[in-house]
Amino acid sequence: MxxxxxxxxxxxxxxxxxxxxxxxAVIVTVALFLFVFSWIVFxxxxxxxENQSIVSEITRTMNICNEMMSxxxxxxxxNDFEVKDSxxxxxxxxxxxxxxxxxxxxxxxxDHKTLFSSKNSVPRFLTGRESxxxxxxxxxxxNKNSVNTILYNKNLYVTYGxxxxxxxxxxxxxxxxxxAITSNISAQxxxxxxxxxxxxxxxxxxxxxxxxxxxxxxxxxERSGYIRYDGNIYYANRNNTDKGLVVYTINDISRSVHLIYxxxxxxxxxxxxxxxxxxxxxxxxxxKYTKDIxxxxxxxxxxxxxxxxAKLDINSSTEFTIIADDFNDMLQGLKDxxxxxxxxxxxxxxxxxxxxxxxxxxxxxxxxLDNIRFMAKIDAAxxxxxxxxxxxxxxxxxREMREEVTVKEDLENLQYYLNILQIRFNKRFAYSIDVxxxxxxxxxxxxxxxPLLENAVKYGFNGQEKLSVNVRGYQMKENLIFVCExxxxxxxxxxxxxxxxxxxxxxxxxxxYGLYNIHRRIRLMYKGDxxxxxxxxxxxxxxxxxxxxxx
Numbered sequence: 046m047x048x049x050x051x052x053x054x055x056x057x058x059x060x061x062x063x064x065x066x067x068x069x070a071v072i073v074t075v076a077l078f079l080f081v082f083s084w085i086v087f088x089x090x091x092x093x094x095e096n097q098s099i100v101s102e103i104t105r106t107m108n109i110c111n112e113m114m115s116x117x118x119x120x121x122x123x124n125d126f127e128v129k130d131s132x133x134x135x136x137x138x139x140x141x142x143x144x145x146x147x148x149x150x151x152x153x154x155x156d157h158k159t160l161f162s163s164k165n166s167v168p169r170f171l172t173g174r175e176s177x178x179x180x181x182x183x184x185x186x187x188n189k190n191s192v193n194t195i196l197y198n199k200n201l202y203v204t205y206g207x208x209x210x211x212x213x214x215x216x217x218x219x220x221x222x223x224x225a226i227t228s229n230i231s232a233q234x235x236x237x238x239x240x241x242x243x244x245x246x247x248x249x250x251x252x253x254x255x256x257x258x259x260x261x262x263x264x265x266x267e268r269s270g271y272i273r274y275d276g277n278i279y280y281a282n283r284n285n286t287d288k289g290l291v292v293y294t295i296n297d298i299s300r301s302v303h304l305i306y307x308x309x310x311x312x313x314x315x316x317x318x319x320x321x322x323x324x325x326x327x328x329x330x331x332x333k334y335t336k337d338i339x340x341x342x343x344x345x346x347x348x349x350x351x352x353x354x355a356k357l358d359i360n361s362s363t364e365f366t367i368i369a370d371d372f373n374d375m376l377q378g379l380k381d382x383x384x385x386x387x388x389x390x391x392x393x394x395x396x397x398x399x400x401x402x403x404x405x406x407x408x409x410x411x412x413x414l415d416n417i418r419f420m421a422k423i424d425a426a427x428x429x430x431x432x433x434x435x436x437x438x439x440x441x442x443x444r445e446m447r448e449e450v451t452v453k454e455d456l457e458n459l460q461y462y463l464n465i466l467q468i469r470f471n472k473r474f475a476y477s478i479d480v481x482x483x484x485x486x487x488x489x490x491x492x493x494x495x496p497l498l499e500n501a502v503k504y505g506f507n508g509q510e511k512l513s514v515n516v517r518g519y520q521m522k523e524n525l526i527f528v529c530e531x532x533x534x535x536x537x538x539x540x541x542x543x544x545x546x547x548x549x550x551x552x553x554x555x556x557x558y559g560l561y562n563i564h565r566r567i568r569l570m571y572k573g574d575x576x577x578x579x580x581x582x583x584x585x586x587x588x589x590x591x592x593x594x595x596x
Contacts, residue, residue, distance in 0.1 A: 066319075066320050066323055069316070069319065070316065073312060073316060077308075077309065077312065081305060084301070084305075088280060088296060088298070089280065089282075092235065092280060092282045092294050092296055093282050093294075095235070095294050096282045096283075096284050096292055096293075096294040097284065099230060099237060099239075099292050099294065100284050100286050100292050103226060103239070103286050103288070103290055103292065104286050104287065104288060106144075106221070106225050106226060107194065107203075107286065107288035107290070108288075109140055109141075109143070110140075110203045110219060110221055111192045111203065111288075112140060113136060113137065113140035113141070113150075113219065114192045114203055114205040114217055114219060115192065115205075116136040116139075116140065117133060117136055117137075117150070117152070117205070117217050118205055118207055118217065120132045120133060120136060121152075121207060121214075121215055121217075122207070126207070126214045126215055128152055128160045128161045128215075130161065133150065133152070133161055133163075134163070137150050137163055141222075141225075144222050144224070144225045145222065145224045145225065145228065146222035146224055146225070147163060147222070148163070148219060148220055148221055148222040148225070149162065149163055149164040149166065149219070149220040150162070150163040150217070150218075150219045150220075151163075151167055151171065151217070151218045151219070151220075152215055152216070152217050152218075153167075153171060153172075153215065153216045153217075153218065154215060154216075155212070155213040155214060155215070155216075157171070157172050157174075157177065157182075158172070159171075159172065160215065168198075168220075170197075170198065171218060180195075180197055181195060181197055181202055181204055181218060182216075184204055185204050185205075185206035185213070185216050186206070186213070188204075188206065189206055189208045189211075190205075190206065190207060190208050191205070191206075192204070192205050193205075193289075194288050194289040194290070195241075195289075196240075196241040196245055196247050199247070199259075200220055200221075200223075201220075201221045201223075201226065201247055201290075202218055202219065202220055202221070203218070203219045203221060204216065204217070204218050204219075205217040205218075223248065226239065226247070226248055227239075227248040230248060230249075230250055235294055235295060235296045235297075236249075236250060236251045236254060236293075236294070236295040236296075236297070237249065237250050237292070237293065237294055237295075238250075238251070238254060238255075238261050238265075238292075238293040238295070239290055239291070239292055239293075240260070240261050240290070240291045240293070241289060241290060241291070242285070242289055242290075242291060243260075244260040244261050244263075244266050244291075245259060245260055246259050246260060246261055247290070253275075254274075254295065261293060262274065265279075265281050265283070265293055265295065266283070268281075269281050269282055269283045276299075277297055277299040278297075278298050278299045278302055279295050279296060279297055279298065279299075280295070280296040280298055281293060281294070281295045281296075282294045282295070340357065340359060341357065341359075341365075341368065341369075341372070344356075344357040344372060348376065353376055353379065353380055354376075355376065356373060357369040357372045357373060385569060389566075389569045389570065413431065413435055413465055413469070416431060416465075416468060416469050417431050417432055417435075420468065427468050430464055430468065431464065431465055431468050433461075433464075434460075434461040434462070434464040434465050435461070435465065437458065437461035438458065438461045438462060438465075441458040441461070447491060448490065448491060448570075449488040449489065449490055449491060450488065450489065450491045451485065451486055451487065451488060451489075452480065452484050452485050452486070452487055452488075452489055452518065452525075453485040453486065455489060455491065455492070455493060455494055455495075456478065456480060456485075456494065458492075458495065459478075459494050459495050459498065459516075462495055462498065462499075463476055463478075463498070466502060470512075472511075473506075473510060473511050473512065474502070474511070474512055474513075474514075475511070475512070475513040475514075476498075476513070476514045476515070476516070477513075477514075477515045477516070478516050479515065479516070479517045479518070480516070480517065480518035480519070481518065481519045481520070483520065484518060484519065484520050484525055484595065487520075487525055487595045487596065488596055489525065489593060490566060490567065490570060490593075493527070493563065493591065493593075494516060494518075494527060494529075496559050496560075496562075496563055497516070497527070497529035497563075497589050497591070498514060498516060498529060499559070500529075500559055500560060500589065501514045501529055501531040501533060501587065501589075502514070504533065504534065504536070504587070505531045505532075505533020505534060505586070505587070506533060506534070507533065507534035508534055509533055509534055512531060512532065512533050513531065513532050514529065514530070514531045515528075515529075515530045515531070516528070516529050516530075517530075520595055523594060523595060524575075524592050524593065524594055524595060525592070525593050525594070525595045526590065526591070526592055527590070527591040528588065528589070528590050528591075529588070529589045530586065530587070530588045530589075531586050531587055532585070532586040533586055533587065534583070534584060535581045535582050535583040535584055535585050535586055535587055536579075536581040536583070536587055537583060538583070541579070541580075541581050544560065544579060545578075545579065547561055548560070548561060548564045548576070548577060548578070548579075551565075560577060560579065560589070563577055563591070564576045564577040567591070567593055571593055571594050573594065574592075575592050575593050575594060576591070576592065577589060577590070577591050577592075578590050
């Protein structure tokens with residue numbers, strides 16, 4: 046049994062529903078997915094970026110401290126381990142100039158006696174006998190002649206034990222000012238925690254992610270990324286500095302996740318309402334407007350059979366009246382487009398022929414080949430370059446059949462022409478090409494730029510010994526701009542006015558076909574306020590400016 050075919054009204058109603066609701070559902074789903082994905086990516090990116098920034102700043106601070114310890118050590122060694130207060134203070138002031146506080150630099154003898162203190166105060170654990178074998182002294186005894194960092198008693202210290210052989214001569218201890226490390230975390234929107242490698246917290250802008258012993262919660266030390274802790278969802282990033290500190294940047298994303306859930310629920314409700322309204326409205330619309338479909342179908346069949354003079358006259362509703370008017374306008378536009386395409390094809394062929402004539406007319410070929418013959422005798426490399434350039438010009442002009450090429454391709458062809466001109470005119474001719482890299486892959490009409498330069502060379506040398514030409518290309522909003530400027534002989538005012546007036550006409554009534562062909566070709570191809578304009582002053586030079594849409 047064959048499948049039952051529904052009525053046209055039912056089919057169009059089903060089509061309306063299928064092609065309106067389904068795409069909307071897909072688009073909403075994809076948009077929501079992209080929103081969530083983008084949020085996740087950007088949140089993770091900025092978290093990592095901020096973490097790296099803090100790590101870099103801490104590393105910079107610690108490097109300053111390490112350099113200061115090395116300078117102090119050098120001073121002690123140079124003075125045979127005698128403490129020169131003025132030298133030590135000079136080093137301290139120089140290295141801590143960027144710190145909000147100078148910090149406390151302490152120098153101790155091997156028997157734990159104070160030799161120097163920048164704040165005239167020394168913690169008990171540095172001089173007390175009970176601390177001789179652990180803490181900071183343990184690190185000094187363990188790491189000989191090296192700078193090390195230790196978090197002790199909630200303060201950050203840099204230590205340096207100077208040994209002579211196996212004997213400790215002096216110990217240098219520097220208590221880093223807290224502000225030097227914590228100044229870049231207090232204003233952060235996310236949680237920032239700085240710990241040592243064992244998880245002991247040195248600085249933090251929150252207390253909620255630490256345990257009662259002053260260590261960061263273990264779950265954050267075990268992994269990075271998305272972490273569920275204490276009923277909340279966090280995104281954590283962890284990076285180690287090379288100075289023994291660990292930086293955690295943590296986002297509390299619980300509220301954002303809940304907001305996304307609410308947003309999804311609202312979108313589902315809205316889409317449900319849209320679906321209900323669409324189903325009801327398509328029933329009424331299909332009943333009312335299907336009567337005109339046949340008339341539209343018949344009109345299209347006439348066009349398909351080649352009758353471009355068919356007319357569609359519908360007045361049943363505004364929408365179908367617009368369709369009928371647009372159909373009639375479309376046919377008229379189609380006929381106009383066919384005529385314009387024919388003109389464009391003829392013009393493009395004519396432009397290419399004229400371009401070949403400009404490039405390879407007997408005078409041009411004679412001069413080029415004569416230069417090659419001459420150069421072959423005195424400069425084989427120059428002759429070879431001219432032969433390669435001439436070959437490139439021929440190959441590009443004859444073999445390349447596309448109407449549009451990239452800016453990069455047209456400039457590569459232009460370079461062949463410039464090579465020949467440079468060798469031919471030598472020091473009499475100078476040029477510069479300044480085309481921005483961001484437009485190299487945009488499409489332009491083939492052989493767009495070279496005629497501008499040819500025009501400049503052809504008329505610029507009129508009575509002049511030297512000529513400089515500058516070709517620039519850049520984008521401005523939605524357009525590409527090309528400017529060819531020379532310092533040549535310029536154009537007489539009357540002739541310039543004649544050229545400018547001719548560019549406004551649809552038919553060329555003069556012998557100046559080069560610039561007109563470029564302008565007319567652009568107008569036909571891009572249909573807008575595009576094309577060529579020219580300005581010039583006698584004995585001062587000429588400027589030609591091209592504007593085309595970028596695509």
